[in-house]
Amino acid sequence: MRIAVEDLSVTLAGRTVVAGVHLVAEEGEIAGLVGPNGSGKSSLLRTVYRHLRPSAGRILLAGRELEGIPPAESARHVAALPQERGGDFELTVREVVAMGRTPYKRAFAADDAEDHRIVADALVRVGMAEAAGRRFAQLSGGERQRVLLARALAQQPDVLVLDEPTNHLDVRHQVELLALLREQRRTTLVALHDLNAAASVCDRLHVLHRGALVASGAPRDVLTADLLAEVFGVRAAVVEHPLTGDPLIAFDHRTPASSAGAPAGAPALDGAARAQTVS
Structure with a gap:
């Protein structure tokens, strides 16, 4: 079942925490949400599972507006x-x-x-x-x-919405959970802090920064050294994983974030980065 977020905004206590976001998870696809703390990932997911109501925009479930689906029915999906x-x-x-x-x-x-x-x-x-x-x-x-x-x-369900599902799990169970998600082949929206896990398990990544969507696409296209510096404020190299061939991010743990390029609180990416966005 396809799920699409269209021009979604979320306001909490008078502050906009998600602003005009468009993103999609196609049927059977694992779509990951990544971004720094406070970027709006959890707030966006809460609107998808109806814990929050958006202040603008809409969520479409197989083309039907989620707001118009009775709660008991949407809970079956x-x-x-x-x-x-x-x-x-x-x-x-x-x-x-x-x-x-x-x-x-x-x-x-x-x-x-x-x-x-x-x-x-x-x-x-x-x-x-x-x-x-x-x-x-x-x-x-x-x-x-x-x-x-x-x-x-x-x-x-037809759609799984997972907010940091690997929290509290040891390495073995993290690997098993991510393998289970791949095996399920259900449409999945998942927020992950671990960028290497996201690169491994997700078919598509959506990068949020300060409540805005700044890049979308295949992990290999999205997770670039420039994006990691500008959005996350870290210096890193993106190489090929020797076992799986997936993108593997090697972080420089010796260089302070202030020396890595743009600081962690830098503005959202410019139009060139937005051009990576796909629907």
């Missing part, structure tokens, strides 16, 4: 893993994951055999099947992250 993880649920892991089946059920309806199968499969996919009977509140941060991803998978 879009599942989210937000940064806000909620409180310590006094529920078991299995019960938390089963919450993903809510959009398909009448009020107070019990889980049926199909629900149980879907929940069990989701737990297997994230490597948490053996923890099904444990209390969610007793899990580590990384374990909770995987359970909440299983809940999103149990929702069987």
Whole structure:
């Protein structure tokens, strides 16, 4: 299912945090959002999973305006893993994951055999099947992250919206999660801080800076040394990954950001960089 963001703006407490953004994730594509802290990634994603309402613009889900789709119906199409993880649920892991089946059920309806199968499969996919009977509140941060991803998978959405899904995960589980996203081939919007992970897993990258979209395209085209200096304020070389052939960013950890080119708070890229943008 294709999802498109058209001329989207978001205002919080009187301040514009996303300004006139256009971006797209084609059906089955993983589209990554990258940018410095405070660039508007999370606010944009919150409008897609309807936690925030945009102040202007619209979101189209397979050509239908999201605002006009009933919430219960949109929940069958879009599942989210937000940064806000909620409180310590006094529920078991299995019960938390089963919450993903809510959009398909009448009020107070019990889980049926199909629900149980879907929940069990989701737990297997994230490597948490053996923890099904444990209390969610007793899990580590990384374990909770995987359970909440299983809940999103149990929702069987057409679109996944993931905000920093690798937070709290060790290296092995980061690799497994990113491989799972590639295997799923669901339309996915994902915000990632790890630019090398984004280069590896994403078909398309959208770069946000100060609430504006400054570049879009294939990772190889977007992640240039000039962009990294101007948007992120770092000195880096972009080379070919020796194992996968993906772009690999080698950061200079010895040079201060102030010496790397444009500082981290530099203005958005000019028209030449915007010319990289694709729809």
